[in-house]
Amino acid sequence: MNGSPHSGRFEELLPAYALGALDAEELREMEEHLAGCDECRRQLRLWNGDLETLAASVAPVAPSETTRARILRITAGVAGAAPAPPRRLPGWALLAAAALLAVAVWGVAGQLRLRGDLERLTAERNRLASRVESLHHEVTQARDEAQRASEALQVVADRGVRTVTLAGLEAAPRAAGHTYVNPLRRDALFFAHDLPALPSGKTYELWYIAGGKPVAAGTFAVDPQGTGNVKVENVPDVASIQAWAVTIEPAGGVPQPTGAMVLKG
């Protein structure tokens, strides 16, 4: 943290540093200096503010409906468009049950319709218990979704992640796919878009071609929007992979490709 003392030279490097325009040597010097110089850190915040204004000066572009739906689905597992219900409803359910029990006690005190009330309350209690059960299930699903999102992020968040774009072939010309390969973790995430639904007994299978030979990388199904994904473990050295492809295969997948190729990149 004992960087060089504050000087005009560092002040002059700050705007280029904020822009990301410094070359390696000056970048290293600037970062060492910044670590120990409050004044430069203060000025850097001002430059970053100017750049934010510059960034926000572009013309806004509306995301497509597909992108919007995909992004808002990120939270669906955890909280959805309304995160509160999974947390609040069980409490509400318990209160309602307590209130209904109170009514039941009232009923016992002197109502002739005691039996009918009890039956109705029992049914209500059972309904609420079943609702609580289903909410428990939703919360479990939400946790699983969050776990999957977190794992996906770990694959794609590293700096060295490579992206391979797969284009739709004749069998599915509108389809597209992307593979994010993380060479450090040696795993990959594959996402397919706009693939047609398959008849029963068929599945999509992902392959990577290494050393001229296809290696099975997992099977996947698509949702009604044609979206599907696969996580691939034990990916070999990125440089040795020549291509990625998706074929249509018998359900369960096969060790060597036999069906029509729909995506390649």
Next chain:
Amino acid sequence: MDAREEEDLQLMSRVAARDGVAFTRLFELHAPITLGLLSRILARRMEAEEVLQEVFLQIWTQADRYDASRSTPRGWILMLARSRALDRLRRRDASRRRDEVVGGEQADTVSPVGTERIESAERQHQVASALQGLSPDQRRCIELAFFEGLTHTQIAERLEAPLGTVKSRILLGMNKLRQALSAQLQ
């Protein structure tokens, strides 16, 4: 701090607490400008939309890392987007860069409603006029650094200009930009 930034700050802390409603609101407020920036940098609409998804996934999972003392929420989101887009750009074959510039993109430009529309148009106008105050060479150097992620040396190579000249164009240009922007604020 204006009301909008205050709302953004509240949304960020709610998103950090896994509030999906706040995330949706944050998306509605900032996705169009973020996608505008991504489209400007990547020049490919489909790729820009993919990076937009990555950016919002990162916001959802890392909102707790946002530090209000370093930037506004909007600034954080835009710089996150810029950084991801530049990473993408660096990996892309430069010769294929602009072969897919989307012709119909203008048609997708949003017209924000109410005050957001005025602010957005006003901001664009302010920055545009601030940029007009720079010499074309200064503007070009800043744009190459900001929207294409080039360093001093790379800009010098691209423009076939001496390195020292590029450095001083950036320094002078950034100072002029600052003066013009702060004059407009007063």
